[in-house]
Amino acid sequence: MxxxxxxxxxxxxxxxxxxxxxxxxxxxxxxxxxxxxxxxxxxxxxxxxxxxxxxxxxxxxxxxxxxxxxxxxxxxxxxxxxxxxxxxxxxxxxxxxxxxxxxxxxxxxxxxxxxxxxxxxxxDIWLDGKPxxxxxxxxxxxxxxxxxxxxxxxxxxxxxxxxxxxxxxxxxxxxxxxxxxxxxxxxxxxxxxxxxxxxxxxLAPAPKRPAPPEGDATLAVRWQSASVPAVLLGIPGVTATDSRTVQACGQLPALYRQFGVWMRVAASLTSQPPYC
Known part of the structure; x- marks a missing residue:
């Protein structure tokens, strides 16, 4: 196991x-x-x-x-x-x-x-409209x-x-x-x-595997800074819902991996402390 x-x-x-x-x-x-x-x-x-x-x-x-x-x-x-x-x-x-x-x-x-x-x-983050x-x-x-x-x-x-x-x-x-x-x-x-x-x-008994999801998922993220969405819009498939919120559609886990790219872009543009 x-x-x-x-x-x-x-x-x-x-x-x-x-x-x-x-x-x-x-x-x-x-x-x-x-x-x-x-x-x-x-x-x-x-x-x-x-x-x-x-x-x-x-x-x-x-x-x-x-x-x-x-x-x-x-x-x-x-x-x-x-x-x-x-x-x-x-x-x-x-x-x-x-x-x-x-x-x-x-x-x-x-x-x-x-x-x-x-x-x-x-x-804020939403997955298929759910916080x-x-x-x-x-x-x-x-x-x-x-x-x-x-x-x-x-x-x-x-x-x-x-x-x-x-x-x-x-x-x-x-x-x-x-x-x-x-x-x-x-x-x-x-x-x-x-x-x-x-x-x-x-883990006892053996866990049941979940059914695979059907169709694409939609991931939306609202950022504190409008500069982050402005840059993320250069990524194909990323769209804006307002000046601080972007979203993309796709299959998980690929969408999760793309979100990791979004965070690396945001980290290069901002200097927010973790728990202010």
């Missing part, structure tokens, strides 16, 4: 602030250690359920947060960037299931460190590959967002949002035990 794990950082046990998750933050080194422990709990759960291959993708910020020597020896690690598939680099149709660790709520939600991909620059963030877009892309997402960890708001998107996904709230930079924390050992048990339980 092949298991894929995408790991973000904002939804990791104990982390609540920019200083916990950004390389220049005073508590970042502690944060990356906490990140490794949550991932390792998920790996242990996968191995207990019979996984023979586990691939972990470091999907946060610089994508060099996880130290290879801190990772469970049963897992391989995808580290660094750029990555063509960003948060889903390495996911293939041959994977039997996907697990999302340390995910957070979308922009505008009152969840811990909530945002959508680019901190303050992306205001979506990193959780929903990653889930839809995995489903398009025929890979079921079986478990997600993060704060309670992220867990609720996942349940609203797909109630069959096992969710593990490792903290409970009090505001965007404050939370009530579960004890670390308790949270990791819950992660391990949830992943093991979600």
């Amino acid at each position: 092949r298991i894929y794990i995408s790991v973000d950082m904002e939804g990791i046990t104990g982390l609540v602030d920019r200083d916990d998750v950004q390389p220049d933050g005073r508590d970042y080194e502690r944060g990356r250690s906490m990140m490794a422990e949550d991932v390792n709990a998920a790996v242990r759960g996968a191995v207990a359920a019979g996984a023979t291959e586990v691939l972990v993708n470091d999907a946060h910020g610089p994508m060099r947060n996880l130290l290879p020597e801190a990772l469970h020896p049963a897992a391989r690690l995808v580290r660094g960037k750029p990555k063509k598939m960003v948060m889903l680099e390495g996911l293939t149709a041959q994977d039997d299931a996907a697990v999302f660790v340390g995910y957070h709520a979308r922009a505008g939600a009152l969840g811990v460190l909530s945002h959508s991909f680019m901190g303050h620059e992306i205001e 979506v963030g990193e959780i929903g877009l990653a889930h839809a892309t995995a489903a398009a590959l025929g890979v079921p997402v079986v478990a997600l960890t993060g704060d309670d708001v992220a867990c609720a967002e996942m349940t609203a998107w797909d109630e069959s996904v096992a969710t593990v709230p490792v903290k409970y949002a009090r505001d965007r930079f404050a939370a009530e924390l579960r004890p670390a050992e308790e949270a990791r035990r819950a992660i391990e048990e949830a992943v093991a339980g979600a």
